[in-house]
Amino acid sequence: MAELEWGRRYLMCPPEHFGVLYEINPWMHEEVAVDPDRALAQWEGLRDTLVAAGATVELVHQTAEVPDMVFSANAGIVNASAVGGPQFVPSHFRHAERQGETEQFATWFDDAGWTVDRLPTELDHEGAGDALPFGGVLVSGYRFRSDQQAATHLSRLTGAPVRSVELVDERLYHVDITFCPLSDRHAMGAPMAWDRYGRQVMEALVPEPLWLTDDEALSFCANSVVVGTTVVMPVTPVRVGRQLEAWGFDVVTCDVSEFLKAGGGCRCLTLALDTPLGPGPAGTTGPG
Numbered sequence: 219m220a221e222l223e224w225g226r227r228y229l230m231c232p233p234e235h236f237g238v239l240y241e242i243n244p245w246m247h248e249e250v251a252v253d254p255d256r257a258l259a260q261w262e263g264l265r266d267t268l269v270a271a272g273a274t275v276e277l278v279h280q281t282a283e284v285p286d287m288v289f290s291a292n293a294g295i296v297n298a299s300a301v302g303g304p305q306f307v308p309s310h311f312r313h314a315e316r317q318g319e320t321e322q323f324a325t326w327f328d329d330a331g332w333t334v335d336r337l338p339t340e341l342d343h344e345g346a347g348d349a350l351p352f353g354g355v356l357v358s359g360y361r362f363r364s365d366q367q368a369a370t371h372l373s374r375l376t377g378a379p380v381r382s383v384e385l386v387d388e389r390l391y392h393v394d395i396t397f398c399p400l401s402d403r404h405a406m407g408a409p410m411a412w413d414r415y416g417r418q419v420m421e422a423l424v425p426e427p428l429w430l431t432d433d434e435a436l437s438f439c440a441n442s443v444v445v446g447t448t449v450v451m452p453v454t455p456v457r458v459g460r461q462l463e464a465w466g467f468d469v470v471t472c473d474v475s476e477f478l479k480a481g482g483g484c485r486c487l488t489l490a491l492d493t494p495l496g497p498g499p500a501g502t503t504g505p506g
C-alpha cells in the first residue's frame with residue numbers, strides 16, 4: 219500500500235466560542251453543557267497529536283455567532299492541485315445556524331491567496347464533511363446536509379470525477395462520519411449509513427475495506443484523521459484498532475468528547491488543505 223498523498227496540512231478553528239446552542243443533528247441537546255476549558259484542552263490535544271504525527275496546522279478564528287465553526291471540515295472543498303493555483307469552494311450550509319460561517323471561511327482563503335469559486339446559491343453542500351477524495355474520485359454524500367446536484371457543480375469546478383452516495387441514517391449525517399480513506403487501497407466505511415446503490419459504489423471503489431458494524435459506526439470511529447500511517451481516532455473499537463494495526467497503521471485515540479456532544483469528532487475538527495482533486499499527476503483515472 220501507499221500512503222495517502224494528502225493529510226499533512228490542516229486548517230483548524232480553536233473553540234473560542236464553541237457550545238451546543240441549538241440542535242441540528244440528533245446528537246445535539248441544548249440542555250447538555252459544554253465545558254469550555256475541557257473543550258479547549260481536547261482541541262489542543264488533537265492539534266498536538268496531528269503535529270506530532272507530522273502534520274502542520276493553520277488557524278482560522280470563530281466569532282460568537284457561529285459556535286459550530288470549530289468543525290472546519292465543513293468550510294468547503296479544497297483543491298490543492300488546481301491548474302491555476304490552489305482552489306477553494308465555500309460551503310452552503312443547510313441550516314441558518316451555520317450559514318454565517320461561509321463568508322468567514324471564504325475570507326480566510328481569499329486572504330491566503332487561494333482562488334475562491336462558488337456553488338450556485340440555491341444548492342447546499344457542506345464541504346469536506348460531505349466529500350472526501352479516494353481512488354481518483356470525490357466521494358460526495360448527500361441528503362441530510364448536501365444536495366445531490368451540488369456534486370455535479372463540484373465536479374465542474376474542480377475537474378474531479380464525483381461519486382454520489384446517499385446517506386440514509388440521520389445519526390450519520392455527513393459522509394465523513396461514514397467513510398475514512400486510510401491509504402491508496404484501504405478505507406473504513408459504514409455500510410449502514412448508505413443506501414443500496416451507495417453500498418455498491420463503495421464496494422467497487424475500495425480495494426481493501428474495513429466495513430464497520432453498526433455499533434462501531436455509531437461510535438464515530440470513521441471520523442478519524444489520517445497523517446501518513448497514523449490514524450487519529452475519536453474512539454477506537456477493539457476490532458477496528460486491531461485491524462488497523464495489522465495493516466501497519468499507528469492508532470492514536472484522541473478524546474474529543476466535548477465535541478461529540480455537538481455530533482462532531484476528530485475529522486470534523488480539521489480541514490485538509492492539501493487534497494489534490496481533478497485530473498493531474500495524482501492520477502484521477504478512477505472507475506467509470
Ligand code: ARG
Nearest residue numbers: 243289291347392480482486
Ligand atoms: N454540530 C455540527 C453540525 O451539526 C457538527 C458538524 C460535524 N462536522 C462534520 N464534518 N461531520 O453541523
